[in-house]
Structures are given as structure tokens and as C-alpha cells.
Amino acid sequence: MQIEQIYTGCLAQGAYYITSNGEAAIIDPLREVHPYLDRLERDGVTLKYIFETHFHADFVSGHLDLSKKTGAPIVYGPTASPEFDAIIAEDNQVFQIGDVTLKVLHTPGHTMESTTYLLLDESGKEHAIFSGDTLFIGDVGRPDLAQKAANLTQEQLAATLYHSLRDKIMTLPDDVIVYPAHGAGSACGKNMSKETVSTIGEQKQKNYALRASMTETEFVSEVLDGLTPPPAYFGMNVAMNKTGYNSFDNVMNEGMHALSVKEFEELADSSDAVILDTRNPNEFYKKHIPQSINIGINGDFAPWVGTLIADVSQPILIVCDLGKEEETITRLSRVGFDNILGHLQGGFSSWETSGKETDTVKRITAEQFAQEVKIGEDKVIDIRKEGEYSAEHLDEAYSKPLAYINNWINEIDPQEHFYIHCAGGYRSMIAASILQARGYRNFTEIEGGFNAISKTGLPKSDFVCQSKVL
Known part of the structure; x- marks a missing residue:
């Protein structure tokens, strides 16, 4: 048995790759699936299942593309209702991957379909949980994102989460490893640790939300205290994860369309596209295309795009450093921004050398x-x-x-x-x-x-x- 946490710092997101005796499972995959396909081929294993802990709000999962390319079924926990073929598992249902087993623990509260997967090793021992957004290191999932969909108040969702944690997770042995879906920097919680792995026992000692003496009323009050409004793109990402989306391959092909200065200017003038300049701010302030928005690729790029541009259907024209085109498109797609009209051929220098107007920041x-x-x-x-x-x-x-x-x-x-x-x-x-x-x-x-x-x-x-x- 091998378990690998594939952590993406920009999104503070953890996907998981599990292999045993020639078979594999992937939990909460990122949008671009080619790295997973390459890994499966290199390891000589067959992808048996794609597990989703819930309908993610802060990124678009790669579950659909990965399923189409491998034939592996997508698995959700109880009450999930995706608009595509998937296995909707029952509470305590088990799935075999080689010589190990993943057991479904329905843990609603962050969302009503939220599910934790318990890994039993070759001997049947409880080894680890993949807790999604139910339990983080140092925190728990915010219970205010699914109010409309669940027709519940955030207080009711928080109370549901309280019982999920105490009835399904805190009853597990202290040495069970905790693998969450996010770490510090994610907007899915408020007090997450920089650590991305822990144990049940350690979290009972250090996580404020798992205090043994904590009452339901105290839990609801403390979990809801200090929550800031969620970014506007969260609901749109949930919808994409639930209903489907354009293939990542198609998004990449469109975004990689190189536009001449003339074509770029004409598109900017004739559409309502945002000109997104992903260069370093130390370069942007000196000279840039008028009306362009600077969100540097070397930072928390995708979350800031999602927070500030917000509408995932917004047309985007890209200005970036040479060689950064694919990375920019990939990171935009991770948060659902698929309407990329193309990028400026030759980067900003082509605009400047053509004699076009530029702007500066004081x-x-x-x-x-x-x-x-x-x-x-x-x-x-x-x-x-x-x-x-x-x-x-x-x-x-x-x-x-x-x-x-x-x-x-x-x-x-x-x-x-x-x-x-x-x-x-x-x-x-x-x-x-x-x-x-x-x-x-x-x-x-x-x-x-x-x-x-x-x-x-x-x-x-x-x-x-x-x-x-x-």
C-alpha cells in the first residue's frame, strides 16, 4: 500500500493517490488530469475509483475528465445528486482497492453530502481518514457554504457537523492519520494549520473544535465566530462540479491561441474581456496595457482571480511572460475560468515594441x-x-x-x-x-x-x- 498527498500550494489543496496490488484510487483530483494519467502508467496500475469528498466550492475537480479517460467510476457519499453518472455510496459502504479497503463515513455539516473515507490496511486495521472539508488540521470546515442548497441555517449545519465529528471521527483510534483536503490559506476554514497531515489523537489535543468537553452550543458559536463572507466564485465552482464542465483539453486549446497585437487589441475593444496581466508586479507597475488587471502568477493567483473577477464566465485575454501560457491557463481552469480568448503573442514586449499606448502605476x-x-x-x-x-x-x-x-x-x-x-x-x-x-x-x-x-x-x-x- 502506498499513499501520496499531492499538495497544490496555490489552492492550499490536497489530492490523494492510493495504490495497492496493481489498483489505484484518487481522491479529490485537480482539474488537469494528465499528471495522474502519467503516474498511473508509470506505476503500472489501474485506476479503480475516483472518490469525491463533496462538491467543492474553491476549485473545479478533475473527476469528469479523469473518469472519461480511464473508465473509472466517480464515487460520492450519501445524499449527493450530481447530474452525471456516479456511484452514490451508502454510509459504511466499502470499496476494495487491491488489498486495502476504503469505508464510507457520511459526515455532513460542511455540506450535506460531505463524506470522510476511512482507509483500512491489508490487515483490516483502521489506518487513515481522508476527511475532505469536514476536518482540517487545527480547524473544521465552515458550515455556511451550503445553506441555500440544504435549506438549513448555518447554525443547523454547524450542529450537524458537531455530531458528525463526534459520532464518526472522534470515535476512531488516536493513531489514525488525518489527511484533509486543505491547509492554511484556504477560504474553506478560518484557523487551519500550515501542517497538512496529523492524527486523530493530536487533533483531539490541539484542534479547538474537538475539545472533549465542548458542548454543541459552544461548538456552533465558536465555529461560526469570525467567518468572513465566502468568495463569489464559490457557488459557481460548486455548480460546475455538480453539473459538469468543458473538457480541460478544450480549455487549454482555446487559451493557447496566440493573438497578434492587432488581434489582441481588436478583441479587447470589441468584447467585454478582462485583460489579465500575470507578470510580476515589479514589472507591471513600470509599463502595462491600459485597463489591464495585474494578478501575478507567482502568488495566490487562482484564488485572487476567483475572488476579484468572480464570474467564471467572464471572457479573459492573457498577458504573461513567455513560457508561462500553459501554467496561466491551467491555474485559471482550476477555479473554473474557462472562457479564455487567447494570449498576447510575444508577451507585453510585443505590445511595447509595436508602439501601442502603455500605462504606469505611481x-x-x-x-x-x-x-x-x-x-x-x-x-x-x-x-x-x-x-x-x-x-x-x-x-x-x-x-x-x-x-x-x-x-x-x-x-x-x-x-x-x-x-x-x-x-x-x-x-x-x-x-x-x-x-x-x-x-x-x-x-x-x-x-x-x-x-x-x-x-x-x-x-x-x-x-x-x-x-x-x-
């Missing part, structure tokens, strides 16, 4: 900022997350998280100058590009963000450990 160093800002008089906008701001911030700075820019942007006076920063410059350049695309020009972005600002002599709030904030 950026200054933290040292320059420290010299010119007047604390208490000038407006400073901190776009980091609430927890980052609460931990420490510049005196008199306003907290306006990037995730909510579509809500607060209209509160900004376009005639009043303001400074904008994040932690290191990645997110503030995203914000700067959105602001300029919507006509806001009277602002200055700070290079290096709060990390650099904190090294100047500017007054800051007292530091508070973020774990205490949570």
Missing part, C-alpha cells in the same frame, strides 16, 4: 513614503486581511481588505489623494490595477508594503500575535 519606496506622509492628515489604505491589520498596522491607516475592493471602491473620493499598501506589494499592485482600470488615478502605491514600512520610524499600533487575534 509607486514609491517605504523610505520615500516615511519622508512625505503626514500621519493623521494623509489618507493611508491598508488592504491586508483583517487579522493582519489587527495584529499590527500603521497609525491612522484605514483597513480596506483587497477581497472586498468591489464593495469599498465606490467609497473612495477620486479627487482625494491616498496611499495604498499590503504586506509586501503583491496585493497592493492588484488593487492599484483595479483602481486605475476604474478611473482612479490620484493615489500612490508603496513598494514592499507593511513589511518595509515597519522598518521605518513611522508610528505603528502595538503588535498582537495573530493566533491570539483568532
Whole structure:
């Protein structure tokens, strides 16, 4: 028996590859399936089942393409109702993979179809659970995503999750390994650990939601406390996972369509496409195509695209570094953005050498900022997350998280100058590009963000450990 966690940092997502005696199972696969197919061929094993822990909200699973290419059936837990052929397992039903067994444990609460798979080894010993979004390391799945579909309140879903954890998971032996679907950085929980593997016993000791003395009322209150609104694309990803989607191969073929400068400009002018520039923000600010949005590929690219562009049907034109075309398309497809019209042939340099108009972002160093800002008089906008701001911030700075820019942007006076920063410059350049695309020009972005600002002599709030904030 072999178990491999295939972790994708950009999505903070874990897929699982299990093999035993010539057969394999894959749990919660990513959208692009060719790496799995290559691995199956290299290992000389047959894919017997594709297991889904639930209808994912934060990424599009590769279950459909993988099933079509291998013939392996897709398995969901009880109450799931996909609009394609799948095995809807019963609670406690078992599936054999070589010499090992996966047992279905229906664990509703995050969603009503949420299921944990218990792995029994060759001797029948309870070895590991694949807990999906039911149990994370240090946290549990948020119970507010499936309210409409389940016709339940978030309080009722949280109460359901409380019993799933205590009746199905906490009763397992302490040495059972926990393999969750996500780690720190995912929006599917609020307090996840950076660790991606644990045990039942360790989680009983360290996970706030598994306290032995915890009542249902306490659990509901603590799990729901501090939840921020889910990103807008979550519901669209659920729908794609439930109803189906365009083949990844087709999405890649469309996105890899190289457009000349003339073709690119004509498409931009004739459609409502977003020009998505995925270059490093340190390059974007110097020169870029007017009205383009910068979300750098070397960061939490896909989640920010999903959060800020939101509508997965939005047409997109790509500007990226040479050789990054396939990676950009792949990472967009992982969160359901399939309507890619093509990419600029030759990258931004082809636009620049053709003599087309370019734009810039006004950026200054933290040292320059420290010299010119007047604390208490000038407006400073901190776009980091609430927890980052609460931990420490510049005196008199306003907290306006990037995730909510579509809500607060209209509160900004376009005639009043303001400074904008994040932690290191990645997110503030995203914000700067959105602001300029919507006509806001009277602002200055700070290079290096709060990390650099904190090294100047500017007054800051007292530091508070973020774990205490949570």
C-alpha cells in the first residue's frame, strides 16, 4: 500500500493517490488530469475509483475528465445528486482497492453530502481518514457554504457537523492519520494549520473544535465566530462540479491561441474581456496595457482571480511572460475560468515594441513614503486581511481588505489623494490595477508594503500575535 498527498500550494489543496496490488484510487483530483494519467502508467496500475469528498466550492475537480479517460467510476457519499453518472455510496459502504479497503463515513455539516473515507490496511486495521472539508488540521470546515442548497441555517449545519465529528471521527483510534483536503490559506476554514497531515489523537489535543468537553452550543458559536463572507466564485465552482464542465483539453486549446497585437487589441475593444496581466508586479507597475488587471502568477493567483473577477464566465485575454501560457491557463481552469480568448503573442514586449499606448502605476519606496506622509492628515489604505491589520498596522491607516475592493471602491473620493499598501506589494499592485482600470488615478502605491514600512520610524499600533487575534 502506498499513499501520496499531492499538495497544490496555490489552492492550499490536497489530492490523494492510493495504490495497492496493481489498483489505484484518487481522491479529490485537480482539474488537469494528465499528471495522474502519467503516474498511473508509470506505476503500472489501474485506476479503480475516483472518490469525491463533496462538491467543492474553491476549485473545479478533475473527476469528469479523469473518469472519461480511464473508465473509472466517480464515487460520492450519501445524499449527493450530481447530474452525471456516479456511484452514490451508502454510509459504511466499502470499496476494495487491491488489498486495502476504503469505508464510507457520511459526515455532513460542511455540506450535506460531505463524506470522510476511512482507509483500512491489508490487515483490516483502521489506518487513515481522508476527511475532505469536514476536518482540517487545527480547524473544521465552515458550515455556511451550503445553506441555500440544504435549506438549513448555518447554525443547523454547524450542529450537524458537531455530531458528525463526534459520532464518526472522534470515535476512531488516536493513531489514525488525518489527511484533509486543505491547509492554511484556504477560504474553506478560518484557523487551519500550515501542517497538512496529523492524527486523530493530536487533533483531539490541539484542534479547538474537538475539545472533549465542548458542548454543541459552544461548538456552533465558536465555529461560526469570525467567518468572513465566502468568495463569489464559490457557488459557481460548486455548480460546475455538480453539473459538469468543458473538457480541460478544450480549455487549454482555446487559451493557447496566440493573438497578434492587432488581434489582441481588436478583441479587447470589441468584447467585454478582462485583460489579465500575470507578470510580476515589479514589472507591471513600470509599463502595462491600459485597463489591464495585474494578478501575478507567482502568488495566490487562482484564488485572487476567483475572488476579484468572480464570474467564471467572464471572457479573459492573457498577458504573461513567455513560457508561462500553459501554467496561466491551467491555474485559471482550476477555479473554473474557462472562457479564455487567447494570449498576447510575444508577451507585453510585443505590445511595447509595436508602439501601442502603455500605462504606469505611481509607486514609491517605504523610505520615500516615511519622508512625505503626514500621519493623521494623509489618507493611508491598508488592504491586508483583517487579522493582519489587527495584529499590527500603521497609525491612522484605514483597513480596506483587497477581497472586498468591489464593495469599498465606490467609497473612495477620486479627487482625494491616498496611499495604498499590503504586506509586501503583491496585493497592493492588484488593487492599484483595479483602481486605475476604474478611473482612479490620484493615489500612490508603496513598494514592499507593511513589511518595509515597519522598518521605518513611522508610528505603528502595538503588535498582537495573530493566533491570539483568532
